[in-house]
Amino acid sequence: MKKTALSLSLAAIFTLAGCAQTTTHSESQQATSVTSQQTSDVAFAAFSEQFIEQYWQQYPELSVYFGYGKYDDVITIPSAANRSAELAFIATQLAKLQSFDLAQLSDHLKIDYHLIENTLKRAKWELETFKSWQWNPSSYNVSYGFASILNSRFKSEDGKLRQVFKRLKFVPEYYDAAQANIDQPTLEYTQLGIQQNKGAFSVLTDDLLTRVDALSTFSAEEKAEFKQRFANAKTAIHGYIDFLTALEQELQKTGNARSFRIGEALYEDKFAFDIQSGYTAKQMYQKALADKARVTAEMITLTDQLWPKYFPDTARPGDDTQAIATLIKHLSQRHVEKSQFVNEIKRQIPELERFVMEKDLLTLDPEKPLVVRQTPDYMQGFALASISAPGPYEKKENTYYNVEPLDALTDAQADSMLREYNHWILQILNIHEAVPGHYTQLVYSNTSPSLVKSIFGNGAMVEGWAVYTERMMLEEGYGNFEPEMWLMYYKWNLRVICNTILDYGIQVKGISKEQGLDLLMNGAFQEQAEAEGKWRRATLSQVQLTSYYSGFREIYDLREAQKKQLGKDFDLKAFHEEFLSYGSAPVKYIRQLMN
Known part of the structure; x- marks a missing residue:
């Protein structure tokens, strides 16, 4: 028998009439529980939205990767000061996250809770325990951000080149900090860092200067400054490649490279x-x-x-x-x-x-x-x-x-x-x-x-x-x-x-x-x-x-x-x-x- 909304409503009324006190108490508990979960969900959704925005502020390069757009003109300098700021950010966000009662969240948001928690705890572990920022020279490369901007199909020519213009000013300081961070790297990551940073010149080509010159929206002063920043950026990349090349030769000569094997304890942590x-x-x-x-x-x-x-015409070998x-x-x-x-x-x-x-x-x-x-x-x-x-x-x-x-x-x-x-x-x-x-x-x-x-x-x-x-x-x-x-x-x-x-x-x-x-x-x-x-x-x-x-x-x-x-x-x-x-x-x- 097909039940209509009216018949279901009448059935509910008759049921309530037969056991009013018990059912009302139960429904009251359920309503309180639902209301509590809804309240928690609304609060957590607001936290998530705020967290993502602050996350992009902390990690602007990642925001470029995900196409956020708001921070495309920023490159984070990988300095000790920024690592301290990152740890402070992680501590603050974990405290906010852990203020929520996981049991009060809906199933969908419980997953979001776990994902945010894992992201923050992993970043803290990476900075304090794993420390690949010391021994992986290939992690320093400005190419991807520039390429993402220049490959966009939905940004104007002026918009692309203005973002490139702003990013270029960070490149020398970025590579200075990168060199300061490197401490007993693996030989393999050093060689990869050389190879991939050479690839930066396939992104930062002289064609960019021609494209800027052709734009009437750039003033003469801006075009001159673009040219100078562009030259400084290429010099910085060449300097990093030279630094890594000398380091590679030293590691091969002395045999003092860090092993690429991380061992069981770090491996189990990273796997988790x-x-x-x-x-x-x-x-x-x-x-x-x-x-x-x-x-x-x-x-x-x-x-x-x-x-x-x-x-x-050939017998199958006995060895499988x-x-x-x-x-x-x-x-x-x-x-x-x-x-x-x-x-x-x-x-x-x-x-x-x-x-x-x-x-x-x-x-x-x-x-x-x-x-x-x-x-x-x-x-x-x-x-x-x-x-x-x-x-x-x-x-x-x-x-x-x-x-x-x-x-x-x-x-x-x-x-x-x-x-x-x-x-x-x-x-x-x-x-x-x-x-x-x-x-x-x-x-x-x-x-x-x-x-x-x-x-x-x-x-x-x-x-x-x-x-x-x-x-x-x-x-x-x-x-x-x-x-x-x-x-x-x-x-x-x-x-x-x-x-x-x-x-x-x-x-x-x-x-x-x-x-x-x-x-x-x-x-x-x-x-x-x-x-x-x-x-x-x-x-x-x-x-x-x-x-x-x-x-x-x-x-x-x-x-x-x-x-x-x-x-x-x-x-x-x-x-x-x-x-x-x-x-x-x-x-x-x-x-x-x-x-």
Whole structure:
């Protein structure tokens, strides 16, 4: 029987008439509780809004990254005085946050509370305990802020160049402070700092002077001052590069560089702040070891199935690892030409979009453009592919799919890289980075009604979603269920798992480069160029490589639990869109809300 609003109201009246005193008392308690929660929510929402504004004042460079715009003309000088001011800011904001009773907040705002708390406590730990501001020279680079302003599609020419004009005056003092901070850096971060700061000159080009000269809105005095500030900035960057180059030579000569290995205590702390998974780093490492064995078993089964197709006249080797490696090596010969690598990525994006729409897996927004481009010079040297997405304040800006050029590689290196990103794996890479992976998730994140979740998002959720979509797309029929595609997927997934094993192994267990390359090449069937690149990346980061596996595991497990709970009522598109609606929150909190 369909109940109308009137019939429900009458039923409530009769119920109240039968047990007036008890129900009224209960309802009174509920009303008081609801009123108290509403009051707390309103107060917390006001605090959050004020906190974000003050956060951008404290961290103007981050506000540029998120497209806030108000502080684009400011560069923070990384001095001792500013570090003291930052610690004072953290103490003040933590005191305000902890004045709220967490139990009185609605579920959505409880997540915001945890995200703000984690952000502040992590910043304090970074300043006082981790202290990478002393030993990571690559953390000092003015390029990104200038590039963000100059790449904007929605700022006028005058607006862009006036913000550049204002920022330029900070550059000499910025690099003076950076040099003063450096104390026994790692050799690897020193070399990366040299490489990426050289990339600054691809942003601060002499073309800027020509553009300023062409503007009638700049006075003659302003044009002269722009030219002087521009020259001073370039001198400062050259000075920092020279400083790091001399430091690199000294570190190589004396061997006094800090180790890139941070050790178990710092690693566990960083894992807790960065991943927020509910597991310790050691537990996640142990889970990865178990999953490595499971995935390898799946690859053995597929190799048994495919071997007669590709080697009908050759007996399968008795050694499973050798058999898998032989088959993968044979299949990996199918790849694009070196000169067509970027073009092939561009070609595949529309195909992925069509598949997602035809299978009704997610709603895609055609007004949020994705631009495939060569990775800018100031960002090169870290990863083959990456996404640069607009922040929640600049939602209509382009999202850039950055691809490292293969031009600088020798033919042998390029061939190795292309075998790694072969016909099948290049498709999986594009799912991960673009559709429906990072690009799609970050577009959704910008639509979250909570700025806190969009701004202070969880990296493991972001990376985990991209990894989750790889398997989800294949489960839904992308690749026509080809066993070759599934074999290559497992190879790719094994890399995700081995990222965790490698990162923990390097930072905590102290494995050698030879052991690391053996894990990647023989344990995960990777090409040498890819394995070398991953080793380098693992020496230039900590914990981040574990985010892929831990996030994926939690998202996939959540989906399977939802399917079991809802049965025939489970809807995959509804699951995806609800999951993404919470912004980039940690999966453990999204699980609470979805359950």
